[in-house]
Each structure stands twice: as C-alpha cells, then as structure tokens.
Amino acid sequence: MNRLQTFYGTSIGKKIVVAITGVIMYGFVIGHMLGNLKAFGGATALDQYAEMLREIGKAFLGHGTFLWIARIVLIAAVIGHVTTVILLSRINSASQPTRTIRRRNASTLAAKWMAISGTLVLLFIIIHIAQFTLGWITPHASGTTGFETGMVYSNLWGAFNIWYVALFYVAMMAMVCLHVYHGAWSMMQTFGLDAPDRNALIRGSAAAIAISLFIGFSAVPIAMLTNAISKPPAMDELQSADASAIQIEVIR
C-alpha cells in the first residue's frame, strides 16, 4: 500500500495511471467503432448486436451483468483518467515557464490540443450517454420515430437526420481522433516501450488507428444524414422489444 502511495505520488506514477486507464478506454472505443459498423447491416443487425451485448456471459452471470461490469470499469477508468490528469496539470501549471515561450514546432497539434480535445471528449461522453443510453436529450428529425429504448437503429436515424446533431458527432470524433493519436503513442513512451527503431511504427500505427476511428465513427451519422443506408422499418411494422428478443432465440 505504501509502495502504491509513493508510486502515485510521483509524476511518472500518475502518468502510468493515465496510460492504463487510457488503454482501457482505447480498447472500448475501438470495439465501439467496430460495433457501430453493424448499422450498415441494417436495423435488425444493429439492434440484435445491441441486445447481444447484454447477453455476453449470460449463462454464468445472468442478463446484462457483464455489460454492467464493463460500464463500471469504464466509468472508473474515466474518473481515474480525468482526476489524475487534473492533478498532473496542477503541478504543470505551477512549474511552467514564467515567460512567453516560443516552440520549435517539435510538438504536434494533437499534443498541444490534449487538454482541449480531452475536455470536449468528456463533455461529449456525457451528452452521448444522456442521448442514446438514458434518453434524456432526444432531438429527432420531424417525421422520424422518437427515442425508444432498444430501438438503436431507429434512435440513431432520428437523431442523425438533424444536420447539427450529425455535425456535432463528426466534430467530436475529430477530437477523439486527435486525442487518441497523441495518447496512444505517448502511452507507449510512458510504459517505456518506445525506441528509436520502432517509433515510426508506433506513431504510424497510432495515426492509422486514430484515422480509422474517425472514419468508422463518422460513417454512421454521415450515411444516415445523406440517406445512404436504408431507413428504419416504419413504427407499425416494428415488432415489440419482446418479439425481437424471441426472434433472437429462434435464430440461435
């Protein structure tokens, strides 16, 4: 315990906590993006995928338990990441140069914008959960079905048919892209896994993953806004949530 306290007391210890919590969120974000691509398989594919997430480990843990474990781990990661970064930036603002510094342009835009992109992403996470998980903020285009729990595809469709909602999501994904690019390769340095002979690979992979995340995440709102993918089935044709659950059983 004492060793852990000393560890967290140093700047490197804090950076490692930021890196570990970052890895957890990074893994989640990649999985989330890949899951979102199910939208291109149509409304049933996406809604079934969403239901499947609740079913992971059902045989052992029961319905939705794994999802809650994942949620708790992720919330803990977000809290750990944000509080540690705040602690670090307090130290950093006390130690920064007391004169105006000019940079030699060694630092990338992503590096300079870490605090800005991080704050925006945090706000985005809150809005995003309030919108699509809790259903507290539910803007939807006229003529579309309103928010209904479990109707993932239709909920997305209603929201992304408003141009500013789609634009907000695409802009926030650009922030995620910037943040994870600098985050991913800095994490390798924090763990001491960087070396000059593999830095090009590390930075290249970080950039490739960041760009893939941006494209993968932006694809759904843009496709829905431009009607490039099929509309959700009309409300009266929709089976009830219970019926779709039965359908899943049948498929299995």
Add this chain to the structure above:
Amino acid sequence: MNEPQKTLSVRLRIWRQPIGNSNGQFVEYGVNDIPVEASFLEMLDILNEQLVESGEDAVAFESDCREGICGTCSLVIDGLPHGEGQCTTCQLQMRNFKDGATITVEPFSTGAFKTIKDLVVDRSPLDRIIESGGYVTVHSGPKPEPNSIPIEEDVVEDALDASACIGCGACVAACPNGSASLFTSAKIGHLALLPQGQTERYGRVRKMVEAMDNEGFGSCRNYAECQASCPKNISIKYIGRMNKDYIHATIHGGDNRGPVKAT
C-alpha cells in the same frame, strides 16, 4: 570596391530583475559597432562595458567556458532557449543576426528555476537531482586494470550519448510544462546502461524521479520540445527508458544489493 560590412547595430530588450525581487521588466538598450566576428555573449560584454561606463548596473548573465561544453550559459533569445540554432548560447554568433534587429533576451525562468538577478536563474534543483542518485559504488582497493570490464560498443555509445548532457537546463526552459524529464532521464540512462551503474540502478531511478518531483518540475507530456532545444542532441528515448526502469523499480523494489541473510 565595397568592403563587406564589418560591424552591426542591434536593439536589445533585456529582462532586468533586481536581486531579491520577484518582479522585473524589460529594458531596451541599443548596442552599436558590434564586430561581426563577435559572439552573442561578447556582444553582451560590449553592452555591459557601456553600462558600467555610464554608471549603470551591468546586466547579470552566466557564462564560463564559452566553448559549448560547460552548460553555464543560459539565455532565452527571442523566445527560444539558447536562441535559434541548436547550440549553447555561447556558440551563438552575431553574424547570425541582421543589422538593426531587435533581440529579446530573457532568463531560463520556470516554476522550478527562480530568477536570481536579471538573466541568472537558480539551476541548483538539477544539482540536487544528481545528488539524490547520480553516483555509482566503486571499491576502494587498488586501481583496477583498465578495460577489465568488457562492454559492447553500441551500449557504450548509447551511454555516452546520454552522458553528453551538460545540464544547461534548456530542456526545462523549452518545455511548456517546465519538466526536467529529459535531464533526469539522461543522467539515469547514462548510468543504467553501464555495468558500473547496475548496483544502484533501480534505487537510483526512484530516488532521482522523486527528487525531480520534489524540486517542483512538471511532468512529461511528450511535446518533444526538449529534444529540439537540447544543444547536445539528447534523445527523448531516455525518458521512455526512465519510465520503464521506474515501473520495474516499483514492482521489484529498491536496488540490486538487497539485504544479505545468513542461512
């Protein structure tokens, strides 16, 4: 035939801060008839002669060897530590400036480097980081045979690259967080690579990292501005190695000596 220009004139905006005072201000001075062969510090010597002759207080700045190896000179010139080139301040030449240029000169001041007077900052925090762990254990017996410890060539070169650090503090001055990670990691990396440094390797990294934090330096955010400002081209790869050794030290505990137990 036109003679090439032999002298130049510049305007200087110099940070003046009286001793024992935490506030200062920029004061403008004009310096004329500077020989083009003069170095930047020689130009400041010319200014100081003028100031002394007119009964004013000379501008305080640090310098020693003036050949780029001691790390004493420490000026922020036009917002960049050691000026535009990636060299020490003393190696900056007046021929690199335009005639009639206005040059801003500031100290290496950060949260951890407090200004003592004018352009002189207190860099003793760096000395205290070294004191905390920058040493190796040697036996006190007769002089060992030279070359008795074989070391691979590339490892020696890597250690010597780290040992090239002259401790000028430009990395701290250039870092937006005022972090001393490059300095500390170079000192740790130098000893951690050599067989002589293995005994205290993991105790050293903990002591030096804790000393670095206690001196009020910031944390590394991977801006890489330190590397771009280092007159000795120290690579940020040493920061990654320091982190790796620090993780190892936290998991496995202190240095390699350990307690000796009789069975």
